[in-house]
């Protein structure tokens with residue numbers, strides 16, 4: 031405690047604190063001292079997806095996914111559904127990227143089956159899970175529907191199969207059909223409502239449908255307008271179509 | 278082999294809320310202070326700007342600001358009979374990584390605990406008799422009156438918006454009539470209320486309650502804090518909790534302390550430095566410093582006269598277990614202290630659906646809401662109820678972010694056209710009442726080191742053994758019933774009651790209010806730190822954060838975490854530095 035007692039005495043005597051002179055400095059530490067770091071033009075911008083065709087899904091996989099998301103959130107008289115708004119592209123880019131690789135997930139063994147309360151315990155990453163489950167699902171369909179694929183079934187049959195998956199009635203070759211269904215539904219809703227830069231929610235149609243004004247920054251003028259309808263259209267991270275030169 | 282660095286007066290482990298407060302205090306006292314943070318530097322204009330922070334997928338659903346489970350997670354089981362398995366991705370709670378800690382992505386709901394919360398054991402036993410079997414509730418060793426000036430300091434640091442309910446013992450209309458006496462009012466007036474909290478307040482009043490604006494670290498107006506740092510008025514953008522504020526409107530280390538602290542010559546921050554352990558001398562009674570690993574994987578030994586753990590409740594406990602700092606808790610024999618009395622929060626919700634009212638909950642802020650406190654702590658007579666403790670009931674409008682918030686009525690399918698129609702019909706016309714209940718400590722709920730699973734450095738993960746007990750379920754059901762009564766008085770078309778049923782699950786997000794494991798108290802046999810958060814074992818180690826809570830009351834933790842931090846800082850500055858040694862004799 032020598033040093034603290036010393037520093038303390040110096041303060042009491044009105045002297046400046048003696049800075050410890052470092053004889054060895056950590057070579058690779060990010061040391062920040064005497065300033066608020068500021069890096070101009072270093073804003074941590076979001077990464078919009080590249081447009082274009084599928085990069086993760088094979089054509090067969092894409093057919094199943096397009097058919098499935100069109101049942102999860104269908105097009106109807108309220109407006110377009112998940113397929114029309116680009117959710118398959120959203121899923122494709124998510125699975126091709128760090129989410130698909132489970133980069134932030136703890137993926138070390140040992141692997142064991144747990145209780146529901148213990149959460150996800152599969153050794154498959156989301157990308158591996160989709161790939162495997164899609165294949166197994168089509169094989170399952172083929173075995174019970176005379177060689178047909180999920181995408182070619184009537185919509186009622188697709189709904190019935192999805193309900194069976196949801197209810198945990200289908201085993202997908204050792205992977206729980208329910209685990210796949212839950213992930214697919216969660217990701218579909220993400221794509222439907224996420225900012226359009228990620229490929230779904232095209233033209234912010236999903237936001238418009240429900241009345242969410244999007245990535246707005248200041249509602250102060252409207253806070254006290256209790257019960258009134260918010261008058262402005264949605265805006266996304268890249269603005270909105272009317273702001274571009276064409277608009 | 279770790280290379281040895283020159284010694285420093287104080288080493289702070291982590292650089293979130295508690296570390297930033299202490300760094301400011303100790304540099305003011307003239308000490309040379311070094312903070313070691315495992316995450317990166319981040320600040321408002323570069324990392325939280327309102328041109329891109331309103332990104333629901335990136336920040337909440339892909340966890341960009343949170344701890345990476347791939348580097349460090351924990352294992353979990355409901356009880357000692359199960360095998361704990363790793364939390365493979367975050368869910369129930371969202372620990373932070375990076376400068377500012379969870380202080381950048383918290384809501385800002387900033388409460389004081391009730392005076393009786395600090396004497397939970399003696400108060401409840403006196404009023405209701407012996408505690409239930411297995412309940413390990415304890416008194417804190419510090420009282421509300423002792424902490425009052427430190428609550429006040431934290432609230433003025435943050436610029437809390439609110440309305441006093443009790444000024445020096447005199448009740449104030451419009452404030453929380455149950456709160457402990459405060460010496461002065463909040464630094465800022467309450468936030469402007471949106472529609473739904475006002476509908477709740479009216480119904481609460483009609484059903485005999487005293488609603489009040491909940492205390493908020495979101496600014497109701499521009500504010501300059503005692504350090505001279507300025508915050509701007511909140512714009513109610515609805516991207517607050519789980520997000521960082523781009524508008525300097527939510528109190529965080531970045532918006533209240535860092536502009537002053539970072540310029541001080543006697544402060545240094547090293548980022549991307551993960552502390553592996555606290556080093557002890559051969560008596561085990563004194564820390565010699567810490568060992569950390571930098572971004573290149575190189576290990577360094579950093580000697581320090583004082584070591585302060587500020588790494589968040591769960592990580593502080595893990596570091597103590599890994600360092601041999603305090604005897605690990607053993608539930609079989611009910612001995613040992615580190616890991617003891619882990620607790621959490623129990624929450625439930627009542628969704629309210631209107632036909633004729635546009636609630637527009639996308640206009641929101643992390644702590645924008647009206648609440649009632651009739652059923653918190655011991656504010657009501659528990660005779661015959663079969664539980665102790667309680668919680669607040671509040672209607673917050675934190676957000677209308679649609680991936681997370683699209684409530685649908687009871688009985689709606691989870692997908693398909695019916696689901697879509699229910700979302701579209703209800704999105705603008707709903708709101709939700711939440712209950713926020715205490716979790717009492719229990720002999721079987723604790724933290725220790727996992728026997729199987731390891732982090733990226735090969736060190737054992739912490740193992741959490743936790744479940745809600747009968748006390749929590751009865752209490753939460755009671756709160757939920759009261760919330761449903763108020764919901765009905767709001768005259769909606771319908772309500773949906775979501776109780777917290779069965780065993781605790783680590784999957785759905787609940788709160789990041791993990792408490793206990795290094796609790797404070799009077800007795801070194803049943804607490805890891807004394808009333809000044811000083812380790813009973815090594816007098817030059819102090820442990821900050823909610824791990825000090827002997828059990829978790831019915832409020833969010835950070836108001837009390839902040840008060841305890843200033844309380845400990847004062848004890849260190851005014852007592853410890855003059856004569857280093859135990860501040861309380863065991």
Ligand SMILES: Cc1cc2nc3c(=O)[nH]c(=O)nc-3n(C[C@H](O)[C@H](O)[C@H](O)COP(=O)(O)OP(=O)(O)OC[C@H]3O[C@@H](n4cnc5c(N)ncnc54)[C@H](O)[C@@H]3O)c2cc1C
Pocket residue numbers: 290291292293294295296313314315316371372373374375376377378379380382383384385386387388518519550551552553587588589590592644789790821822823833834835836838
């Ligand atoms: C989404 C969310 C909402 C919340 N809302 C509220 C609320 O409304 N009201 C409330 O009262 N509380 C709330 N909280 C809790 C609040 O954020 C915490 O109580 C508070 O931040 C705790 O401060 P701390 O200093 O203990 O930890 P933190 O602020 O989390 O800081 C800990 C720091 O330590 C670092 N660290 C950890 N381990 C190491 C290591 N080994 N080496 C180096 N560094 C390390 C971490 O990276 C982190 O930066 C919320 C939390 C979350 C996540």
